[in-house]
Amino acid sequence: MTDLMAGTSEPTRRKPVSPRRNSVFTTVDLEQPGKQIGYFCVPQSPHDDAWGAVQVPLAVIKNGSGPTVLIEAGNHGDEYEGPLALGELLRDIEPSEVSGRIIAIPAINIRAVEAGTRTSPVDGLNFNRCFPGDFDGTLTRQIAAYVHDCLMPLADYFLDLHSGGSSLMILPSAIIEPSPTPEGHRLNIEATLAFGAPTVVMVDNLGETRTATAAANLQGLVVIGTEMAGGGLVSQDALAICRRGIRNVLKHAGVLKGPPELPQGANKRVLKVPGSRGYILADDDGVFEPIGQLGTIARKGELAGRIHFPRSPAREPVELRYAIDGVVFAKRQPGRVRPGNCCFVIADEYPEALAMKGRADER
Template identity: 65%
Template sequence: MLRESEPPSEEPSRASRPAPRRSSVFADVDLGRDGKQVGFFYVPQSPHDDAWGTVRVPLAVIKNGTGPTILFEGGNHGDEYEGPIALGELIRSIDPATIQGRIIAIPAINLPAVTAAQRTSPIDGLNFNRTFPGDPAGTLTRQLAAYVHDRLFPEADYFVDLHSGGSSLMIMPSTIIEPGRDPAHHQRNIEATLAFGAPMAVVVDNLGEARTATASAVEAGLTVVGTEMAGAGAVSAEALAICRRGIRNILAHAGLTDPATLVRPEREPRLLAVPGSEAYVLATEDGVFVPADALGASVKAGSVAGHIHFLADPGREPVALHHRIDGMLFARRQPGRVRPGNCCLVVAVPYDRGAVP
């Protein structure tokens, strides 16, 4: 169902967006109805123990009249908790009468992974965030991605994808800017991401990966905001507070609530970027990695990033890894154990907000 109002003039027309592919997914909420609905969408599955069963994924719609639509997603990875918690709180607390427009919230989109508290789905082994635009005739994870891409993206003006570092990374609490399709789109993404109000906003293109939810949403023309809220497979009280505030700020920024309610952080967010493959410090050996610096530290190209130790070979000297660029230490691997190719550290550099994507 299309919203009654026309989208803002700078947004692409929904009429120009492709028609959904045929899908067997169904929902028990009406995307066009006013009020608050908390229900599910259902993905038919036929495993050994449930021949005509479904996987049901929580879906909430909060709507009041006409106005912008914000699609919130949490649980993209099942070991990232701040987003799902904050969205659950929003769903329970918000009064539809206090907004003008529509909120669509899927707080645990990758439900099998959320239930298993792991990054990838225990059903098909796939990373939901590397399956877009999905496949309505594919495995469960691909069907979930196709539902978001085909059914929910066309309904939305904004997409907010709430991540944290998960079990394998600790990341400085930040918003993530997905590069836009053109300079105007890119600036919309920057403005919305800064409005979220995290201590820093970082441009990350995942090494050009096009299969992520945010990259797919940008391609669909939406204004896109991502987050990385700490990690380590735990819940950070600080990051959760940032996430709660940021969700409310995006409502105000988009015009669903009074813009005067937007809460600015005490300090202007730092604007950074992960510039490319040279920002990543990757393991070269099997062993245990010990970083040389704390998150937030300034590092220099050529400086020692850390050492890989060999616990089963005490006579062998540790191997040093080195930074390839100057910048700030933005993310750090959480498990000490590494194998060749593992991401150990990520460095971010200052970003010019006027840069062309």
């Protein structure tokens, strides 16, 4: 699976978006050639800053003609590999290497990134459940609205860099975002395979439409996601995958020269999360003991983990069992659990993606 061609996947259908009235301003010119690193500024008036603005890091690298790739990291503030790898790219890359444009937002949920939390400490919102956003809403909704209305319409590709955050450990993976059209889905699969992660997983977030990737899909962009380890840590292995993967997507789009560099073992597993059956949620308040480990085979009915009750030592632990056959894709990191907490995510085989890949290679 190392013969993926570069630079051929152009979006075929765009849904026009008219920017809504807003007061956001930038310190960079998105149309100017060269490399600029600055901010887009969202005016705010909190108690301690009457006429201030929240500065969200924004970079643009533009040279010649070619597609635009929009790259976002820091969607959740406790997911670190994406911001680190994207920051390195912005420091290292020169405009002369680029054919087209890179628009990069390395710490999009800036207040959450500063706090190291999944949700924003300003308004308590999850940025990735706020699209298409609202310029008249709170800070998180305003940032989402700017990305949705002002940046996504400029782009042909959207790369959204995630990891498991503080609450999950996840296999370092490239994520297929299901598209509403067959052609869009094919383009998403090809671009996601070009990223070159060892595991590829289709995740539809149970049909959620408020995510950044879902919003980009609806605008007709080619969409690629990631999940790079997690646990509130920085994984050196996942960081290396992310560094290479960003450049691979840029090569696939034709913004950087050459074919994607797919290491041995890239795209070794191509999986999908089969809706709600793939999630094991806690029904109890207690302490979670994982039995299953990341990347291991799950068999329906086998023991996945237990929930213990230290306040009630006479009570037997509750057993969690796999509902399907598959691979352990994600595992809860904190021991403490409450009802509704996600303890495991199981993914099963996704042969349709490989079939699409094979047909693309034949062309």
